[in-house]
Amino acid sequence: MNSGFANLPRRSLPEQGVAEFREAFGDRFVTAEAVRRHHSRDESPYPECLPDAVVFPHDEAEVAHAVRLCDRYRVPIVPFGVGSSLEGHVLPIEGGITLSMAGMDRIIALQPEDFTVTVQPGVTRTQVNDALRDTGLFFPIDPGADASIGGMAATRASGTNAVRYGTMRENVVSLKVVTASGEIIRTGSRARKSSAGYDLTRLFVGSEGTLGVIVEATLRVYPRPEAVTAAVCSFPDLADAVQAVVDIMQSGIAIARIEFMDQRAVRAVNRHSRLGLPETPLLLFEFHGSASGVQEQAGIVREITGDHGGSGFDWAEKPEDRARLWAARHQSHFAGLQLRPGARSIATDVCVPISRLVDCVTQTVADLESVDFPYTIVGHVGDGNFHVQMLIDPDSPTEWQEAESINRSLVHRAIGMEGTCSGEHGVGIHKMEFLQAEHGAAGLELMRVLKHAYDPHNIFNPGKVVAWDAQS
Amino acid sequence: MNSGFANLPRRSLPEQGVAEFREAFGDRFVTAEAVRRHHSRDESPYPECLPDAVVFPHDEAEVAHAVRLCDRYRVPIVPFGVGSSLEGHVLPIEGGITLSMAGMDRIIALQPEDFTVTVQPGVTRTQVNDALRDTGLFFPIDPGADASIGGMAATRASGTNAVRYGTMRENVVSLKVVTASGEIIRTGSRARKSSAGYDLTRLFVGSEGTLGVIVEATLRVYPRPEAVTAAVCSFPDLADAVQAVVDIMQSGIAIARIEFMDQRAVRAVNRHSRLGLPETPLLLFEFHGSASGVQEQAGIVREITGDHGGSGFDWAEKPEDRARLWAARHQSHFAGLQLRPGARSIATDVCVPISRLVDCVTQTVADLESVDFPYTIVGHVGDGNFHVQMLIDPDSPTEWQEAESINRSLVHRAIGMEGTCSGEHGVGIHKMEFLQAEHGAAGLELMRVLKHAYDPHNIFNPGKVVAWDAQS
Known part of the structure; x- marks a missing residue:
C-alpha cells in the first residue's frame, strides 16, 4: 500500500x-x-x-x-x-x-416548513448550517471535517449527532444524480416517506461515486432544540466508560450526543485546542429538548455514570463553551496528528452492536499495547462505533505492517461480533479486502452486478468499493 | 382492471x-x-x-x-x-x-440490549410485540392490518407511529434474502450504522418480491415509553384540522402519533367498534416520553389545536381506552367497507410535503364531491400521507372509472406538489402507471436495469413495480 x-x-x-x-x-x-x-x-x-x-x-x-x-x-x-x-x-x-x-456550492432552496433544504454537492456542512441560521433549524450530520454534502452523501457519513438524528442514510431526502448515459435523474420526491418503487436514494447514498455523480441533494433538517446542555465526565478506565454508555443507551433516553475519548485523545485535543479537560477516559454528552426535559435526561445520565465510577460531571451550559468542546472533538483527527509530527494516520472505523462494544474495545486495546507507535481512541460510542487513530512513520514498513495488522484483526473481530468494517468512513480502497468477509461472496456479487449494470464502462471512480470483473 | x-x-x-x-x-x-x-x-x-x-x-x-x-x-x-x-x-x-x-413464523432471536429482534418473514407485527412483552421494548410499525413482517418489509410499510419512529425503511436493520440463483445472502450486519458498500438492505426493503425472497428480518425495536397519553380533538372542518397538524409539526415536538379522520371515517369506526367519538373531523394524538415530558407535549398541542378551532381535547389515559382507540383506527379500512355492504374499496395513498397538505386534501375533497359513491378520509397526516377510501359497486363500470379518475388526478396533484404516488402501500400493479411521472423515464429505467440484473429470467413476482422489457 x-x-x-x-x-x-x-x-x-x-x-x-x-x-x-x-x-x-x-x-x-x-x-x-x-x-x-x-x-x-x-x-x-x-x-x-x-x-x-x-x-x-x-x-x-x-x-x-x-x-x-x-x-x-x-x-x-x-x-x-x-x-x-x-x-x-x-x-x-x-x-x-x-x-x-x-x-457547485449554491444553496438551491430552503423549505423550512417542510424541514428540508436543497443544495448543490459542493456546499459544506457548515455552509448548510449558516444558510439555516435564521430559520430556527439545523442540519445535524457532522463528520470531523467540514466535508462537502456530496462527499458526505457518497460515503454515508455520520458523526457525533447520529445516535439521535441518524446518518446520511436517514437524512438525505432525495438526490439528483448523473448516470453513466449522462442523464440527470431525481432519486425521489420531497415527501417524508414513499413506497413508490426501488429506493434509488439509499442506493446512491454510500455508493462513493462508483454508480453516478451526485449533483444535488435535498436534506432533512431539524428544529433547533429549545434547550441544549453538554457535560463531560471522567472515568477511572476505558471499560467503565464504555459500560456506562451501554447502560445509558439501554435506559432509552433520547440523548443527542454521547462521545468517548481515551486519555491520549484528550491530551491531544487539550494541546491542540488549549482546553483543560481532565486527561482520563472521558465521556462527552449533549442533551437536546425542553428546559425541563434536558434536566431530566442529564439527571438520569449522571446517576448511571456515577454507578460506573464516573466523576466530575462538568457542565458546559454556555453556547460558547459547548462550541469549544465540540470543535475540539471534531478536530481530534488533526490534534492526534500533532502527537507525532510528520506521522501519517491510519484510522479504524468498526461499528458493533452495543452489547459487544466493551469486549471489542478492550480486546483492541490489548493489541495496541504490543506496538510502539502512538495511538488515540475516540468513538461515537452510542452507535457502537469507535476509531483508533494509529500514528505511523510513513517511512517505516514495520509500522505500516503493524498498523495494518491491527486494523485487520479489529475488522475481523467486529465482523465476528455481527458488526461492520466501516461505521461511517466508507470503503474506498482501504476496506475493499473486507467486504467479502462482511457480506459473503454472494452478497458482494450482488454489489458487483449492480456496479456493472449502472456503469457498464467502469468510468465512475474505478477501483473503489467493488473490484471490476472484466469477465462479466 | x-x-x-x-x-x-x-x-x-x-x-x-x-x-x-x-x-x-x-x-x-x-x-x-x-x-x-x-x-x-x-x-x-x-x-x-x-x-x-x-x-x-x-x-x-x-x-x-x-x-x-x-x-x-x-x-x-x-x-x-x-x-x-x-x-x-x-x-x-x-x-x-x-x-x-x-x-415460517419463528422468532429467531431477541437481542434486547441491542434493540433488535430477528424473525422469520411469516411472523406478524403483533406476534413481534407479543414476543417483546417481557423485555420492556416494542416494535412501532403498524399498518392497519396485522401484516407479516416479510410483507411489511417488501412494501416499505409504515402506519401511525411513523411520524416519530420512521417506516420499515428506517427500522429494518438487515435482511436475509434468496437471490435468483438460489443463494441466501445477508444484506447487512446488526450494527446501528454502516458505510460498508451499497445499501442492499434498503434495496430489498420496498422491492415487493420482485428482486428476491425475504427469508429473515432483523428489526429495530424501542424502549416502551415511561408514559403514554392519547387525546382526541374535534374540528369544525377538515382544513382547520390539517392546518393544525402543519403547525404542530412545525413546533418541533416529538409527537408519537398524529392521525386524521374525517367525519365519515369517524362514523364508520363508531359503528364498527362501538365507540362514541364525536362525528366531526378529528385529530387523534399520542404522546410518548417521561411523565412530565408527555404533559409538556400535550400542553403545546392543546394550545395549537385551540388556535385552529379545535375543541374537546379528550384524554384517553387508561391503557385499555387507548388500545380501543387505536384498534378502531387500525380497523378503519374494514369499518369503511361496512358503510356499503358488498362494495369493494379503492384506497388512495399519496404523501406530500407537509406545507402542501392542506391544498392537496381540500382539492381532493372538491373532486370527491362530484361523485355519488361513499368515501372516507383518514391520514397519517404528520407525514403528509392520507388515504381516501372509495367504496364502489364492483359491478358498476361507471363507479370504477370515476374512482380511478379521482385517484389518477390525486396522484398527479401529489407528484406536482413534490410528493409521491405511494406513501406506504407500495406499487403492486395499481401504481405502475404513475412511476414514470414520479421518477422520470431515466429514473424508471434505472429501476428496470436493476430488475433485469437481479432477476434475469423475470421469475420474482413478475408484472409488478416495473414492466419487463423483453428487448433488453
Whole structure:
C-alpha cells in the first residue's frame, strides 16, 4: 500500500477527447501540475496519485456533459469535494478526470416548513448550517471535517449527532444524480416517506461515486432544540466508560450526543485546542429538548455514570463553551496528528452492536499495547462505533505492517461480533479486502452486478468499493 | 382492471418441474383449488387470480430450493404473507408458484440490549410485540392490518407511529434474502450504522418480491415509553384540522402519533367498534416520553389545536381506552367497507410535503364531491400521507372509472406538489402507471436495469413495480 499506484493501468483521454473537454470547459479544464497535485490525495495514508486533468463544472448540465465524454472515451471520472475522505476514495488510481465540485456550492432552496433544504454537492456542512441560521433549524450530520454534502452523501457519513438524528442514510431526502448515459435523474420526491418503487436514494447514498455523480441533494433538517446542555465526565478506565454508555443507551433516553475519548485523545485535543479537560477516559454528552426535559435526561445520565465510577460531571451550559468542546472533538483527527509530527494516520472505523462494544474495545486495546507507535481512541460510542487513530512513520514498513495488522484483526473481530468494517468512513480502497468477509461472496456479487449494470464502462471512480470483473 | 388477468400469458411448470416440487415438498406442494383460491387476491379491488400451485416452505433452505426450481423452469414465484396488501402485490398474474410464508413464523432471536429482534418473514407485527412483552421494548410499525413482517418489509410499510419512529425503511436493520440463483445472502450486519458498500438492505426493503425472497428480518425495536397519553380533538372542518397538524409539526415536538379522520371515517369506526367519538373531523394524538415530558407535549398541542378551532381535547389515559382507540383506527379500512355492504374499496395513498397538505386534501375533497359513491378520509397526516377510501359497486363500470379518475388526478396533484404516488402501500400493479411521472423515464429505467440484473429470467413476482422489457 505504501508503494503507490504506479503499476495500475491508467486510462487517459485521447487527443480528440482533450479537445472536446477544452471546447466545453475552456480554462476550467486544468492540466497544471499544481492543481492536479491538489487533487491527488485525501486524509488516508495513501501516497499521492495525480489525475490527468481536473474539471471545474458550474452546474449539473456540465457534469452530465463531462460524464458523457468520459463514457464515450472509457475514461475514469472521480468526483472530489474537499478531499477529507479517509480510505483513499478520491484517488484517481486508474487516471482520467477529477471533477472538482467546489464551484457547485449554491444553496438551491430552503423549505423550512417542510424541514428540508436543497443544495448543490459542493456546499459544506457548515455552509448548510449558516444558510439555516435564521430559520430556527439545523442540519445535524457532522463528520470531523467540514466535508462537502456530496462527499458526505457518497460515503454515508455520520458523526457525533447520529445516535439521535441518524446518518446520511436517514437524512438525505432525495438526490439528483448523473448516470453513466449522462442523464440527470431525481432519486425521489420531497415527501417524508414513499413506497413508490426501488429506493434509488439509499442506493446512491454510500455508493462513493462508483454508480453516478451526485449533483444535488435535498436534506432533512431539524428544529433547533429549545434547550441544549453538554457535560463531560471522567472515568477511572476505558471499560467503565464504555459500560456506562451501554447502560445509558439501554435506559432509552433520547440523548443527542454521547462521545468517548481515551486519555491520549484528550491530551491531544487539550494541546491542540488549549482546553483543560481532565486527561482520563472521558465521556462527552449533549442533551437536546425542553428546559425541563434536558434536566431530566442529564439527571438520569449522571446517576448511571456515577454507578460506573464516573466523576466530575462538568457542565458546559454556555453556547460558547459547548462550541469549544465540540470543535475540539471534531478536530481530534488533526490534534492526534500533532502527537507525532510528520506521522501519517491510519484510522479504524468498526461499528458493533452495543452489547459487544466493551469486549471489542478492550480486546483492541490489548493489541495496541504490543506496538510502539502512538495511538488515540475516540468513538461515537452510542452507535457502537469507535476509531483508533494509529500514528505511523510513513517511512517505516514495520509500522505500516503493524498498523495494518491491527486494523485487520479489529475488522475481523467486529465482523465476528455481527458488526461492520466501516461505521461511517466508507470503503474506498482501504476496506475493499473486507467486504467479502462482511457480506459473503454472494452478497458482494450482488454489489458487483449492480456496479456493472449502472456503469457498464467502469468510468465512475474505478477501483473503489467493488473490484471490476472484466469477465462479466 | 375489472376484467381480470385472463389475457396475460401464464408460465406454468412442466411435468418434470411439478415432479421435482412434489419430491421436495410432498403434500406442502398444493394444487387444490380451495388453497389456490385462498391465495388468489389481496385487499385491492382486483378480481381473483389463482396460482398454479401453493408451496409451504419450512425454512430458508426450502425457499432457496423453490427459487432454484422456478428459475430453472422460468416460472414465476410470488411470496405471500397474510394477503393484506392493497395494490394487487400478491396476485400471480403470470401464473406459477405462490410461496406461502405462513409456516415460517419463528422468532429467531431477541437481542434486547441491542434493540433488535430477528424473525422469520411469516411472523406478524403483533406476534413481534407479543414476543417483546417481557423485555420492556416494542416494535412501532403498524399498518392497519396485522401484516407479516416479510410483507411489511417488501412494501416499505409504515402506519401511525411513523411520524416519530420512521417506516420499515428506517427500522429494518438487515435482511436475509434468496437471490435468483438460489443463494441466501445477508444484506447487512446488526450494527446501528454502516458505510460498508451499497445499501442492499434498503434495496430489498420496498422491492415487493420482485428482486428476491425475504427469508429473515432483523428489526429495530424501542424502549416502551415511561408514559403514554392519547387525546382526541374535534374540528369544525377538515382544513382547520390539517392546518393544525402543519403547525404542530412545525413546533418541533416529538409527537408519537398524529392521525386524521374525517367525519365519515369517524362514523364508520363508531359503528364498527362501538365507540362514541364525536362525528366531526378529528385529530387523534399520542404522546410518548417521561411523565412530565408527555404533559409538556400535550400542553403545546392543546394550545395549537385551540388556535385552529379545535375543541374537546379528550384524554384517553387508561391503557385499555387507548388500545380501543387505536384498534378502531387500525380497523378503519374494514369499518369503511361496512358503510356499503358488498362494495369493494379503492384506497388512495399519496404523501406530500407537509406545507402542501392542506391544498392537496381540500382539492381532493372538491373532486370527491362530484361523485355519488361513499368515501372516507383518514391520514397519517404528520407525514403528509392520507388515504381516501372509495367504496364502489364492483359491478358498476361507471363507479370504477370515476374512482380511478379521482385517484389518477390525486396522484398527479401529489407528484406536482413534490410528493409521491405511494406513501406506504407500495406499487403492486395499481401504481405502475404513475412511476414514470414520479421518477422520470431515466429514473424508471434505472429501476428496470436493476430488475433485469437481479432477476434475469423475470421469475420474482413478475408484472409488478416495473414492466419487463423483453428487448433488453
